[in-house]
Amino acid sequence: MKTYTPMIQQYLKVKAEVPDAFLFFRLGDFYEMFFDDALNASRELEITLTARDGGVEEKIPMCGVPHHAAAGYIEQLIDKGFKVAICEQTEDPKQAKGVVKREIVQMITPGTVMDSRSLEEKENHYLASVTGFDDDTYCVAHLDLSTGESKVAMIATREEAIHEVVMLQAREVVLASDVAPAVEKMLRERGIHSISMMDDCHVIDSFAHLVMELKQTKLQTTMARLLHYAHKTQKRSLDHLQKTTSYHVDSFLRMxxxxxxxxxxxxxxxxxxxxxxxVWLLDETMTAMGARLMRRWIDRPLIDREQIEGRLTLVEVFMDRYFERQTLREGLKGVYDLERLAGRVAFGNVNARDLVQLKKSLQQIPLIQQTLSEMEASEMVTEASKLDPCEDIADLLEAAIIEQPPLAIKEGNFIKDRFNEELDQYRDASRNGKSWIAELEQKEREKTGIRSLKIGYNRVFGYYIEVTKANLHVLAEGTYERRQTLTNAERFITPELKEKETLILQADERSTELEYELFQILRETVKKEIPRLQKLAHEISKLDVLQCFATVSENRHYVKPTFNEERFVNIKDGRHPVVEKVMDAQEYVPNDCHMDNDCEMLLITGPNMSGKSTYMRQVALTSVLAQIGCFVPAAKASLPIFDRIFTRIGAADDLVSGQSTFMVEMLEAQHALAHATQNSLVLFDEIGRGTSTYDGMALAQAIIEHVHDRIGAKTLFSTHYHELVGLSDELAKLVNVHVSAVEQNGHVVFLHKIKEGPADKSYGIHVAKLADLPTSLIDRANELLIGFESGNKKVESEVKEPVDTLGQLSLFGESTPKKSKKPDRMKREMVALNVLELTPLEAMNELYRLQKLAQTLTESK
Structure with missing residues (x-):
């Protein structure tokens, strides 16, 4: 480093502190990057790569971005999963000896973003931490810096800990440097690529109050790791962080x-x-914080019946009070994002417009309280009493800041008159001084008779009296004191003007400084009230979600569900909520679902595209909606409270992990079988289709028997293996149902109606016909199907031998032209038939089959 210039040496020392981040190094009006950072940034940001001398023979790669436009470039890097360290000058260049001192003032990482442009308004932005302990237990902590929310949970296994982090959709995960490689590998395989290290996990005084309510040392340690990382990267006040609360994943419906x-x-x-x-279906929230809470409720449905019914009661009140609900929605529309406003206040990046938004939000609270009270329901009176209007804060901001302040807070002109006496004096001096100057200009024109005389101002010379050279002869000697000579004019000053100039300039400068000082006092005053604002934000969010549920339930004709202890599922005319919205509601075919102690499992058969998967999903979504406290899409619904929901639906390779479709299917099935209880809901769709027919059928039957005999969970199992329908004779609590379809003029018509009993056929070839596969292919498939159904496993191919059209050479080069012959299928089928061994009924069935074969062969000719 001795060969580099002092500035480059300083850069390298700072860069050594953040080897895994892009270093934005402040030089004048630009943030510059050097060496590998410059090479990588020019590629990622598509900006020009240059070079500069650095004291060595070879020039150093360099690129940079303007200071005023840096936020956009930082956002691009963060979106790609990178980290950015901001290095600023930390001393006055005029007072510096040698290179100006520079330090990292903030690290911006995917999990610590605070810029509103980089945050999704309706989603939380979580930073998470996973810590493993010697007894093979794990803890997962998460916090959202933009809202201050922080929580931690103890989790039994590594797999469940990873599931929790994935469920949170954490933007960044903090681990110990000695963490097991398998943990990092599992995180990356599940799409989490921003992983950071922090080994300090001791609880220190500065954030002891945040973890004081956590009873277990493991929980405190895990949260402390996350807090150390947040403090290290942000290097500023995080006073808006709320006290960490612990939760148990088993306290919610788990998926x-x-x-x-x-x-x-x-x-x-x-x-x-x-x-x-x-989320898209339900999102009738009026606030961003309400939308985020609704998403969290969907992620964690309740299992406590009292809590669920408490939400349902409030939703019912909102549904019964349409006009009051509409008034409430209008009031909520005027409430800005209180959670993130409080975060910006604590973080120090709030501006005057943010405080105006805060004031306008608080001014809506009395209207919301009044609306709730007018609903004349005790539950709503209680909810109204929980709201703190924070009138002192609203009144302060109303008195202090104009309605439409400028964005910049260091240029003044946003504090109201009569808010501060000293500021009023400066403003009065400035305004009156300028009026006095205008009057002086008029007076001097009359006094001298020079109509072109004017009084102006510039930053170098201040205020001046300007007289053109053509009029200089009019002025008597000693009238004015000369200040500046121009080509066509002379500029003068008078003692009186100089005195006013000092007063005006000092007043303008001091006024701007005082406004910024007053703004800082306002910010600190609001900062002290952050806990009140966060509590208010929580209550408003809850009301917003509940009115949202009521609005959707009324518009979509949902009903209030009831719950039973007998584990019965009784859904009358149930619908898939999302499919119903996408389709015309009048075209949607509703279906019942009835499961009791004599029916723990429904074996669902029917053709492809008939609606088996839709039916299964709608049962699960109905349960989810009920357990988050929303009404459900049905004419009537009585449900058990499920502890877990498992779904094995759809086919997908996991290419990152090197797992085939069938392996993914088996792993998901294994997870369900290992964790399902009698109180769970299990959905299995087409298990076993990723392997050979007999393998798949055997696995499917074994899984059905295992769930039926050993777990006893309410299970919906759809299959194309019609051979499985006979299990209803062996398994007492398995019931066959099917999605009905009819055949009309050789075409299949799906009725989308669930009926008792197994399906009579699969209609697979009919579906292929709907997909416009070639007619010859469809005809051949029908022939093959008839052969397979007759027990004839080998059906002779009709494909002609490959022939070379030039000389009719075979693949081996010999001239062996062959005739293509079509076998007499009917003759072969008749010869293979042993009539004497057939019962009368079997003989009739065989005659019918042969007739169908004859018709098919005739049509193909």
């Missing part, structure tokens, strides 16, 4: 990430978009 994905709770399987998910 592994694959089950949530299969049910499309927060995003669709295809495209990973929000539209078409349950």
């Amino acid at each position: 592994d990430p694959n089950s949530k994905r299969n049910l499309e709770l927060t995003e669709t399987i295809r495209g990973n978009g929000k539209k078409g998910s349950l």
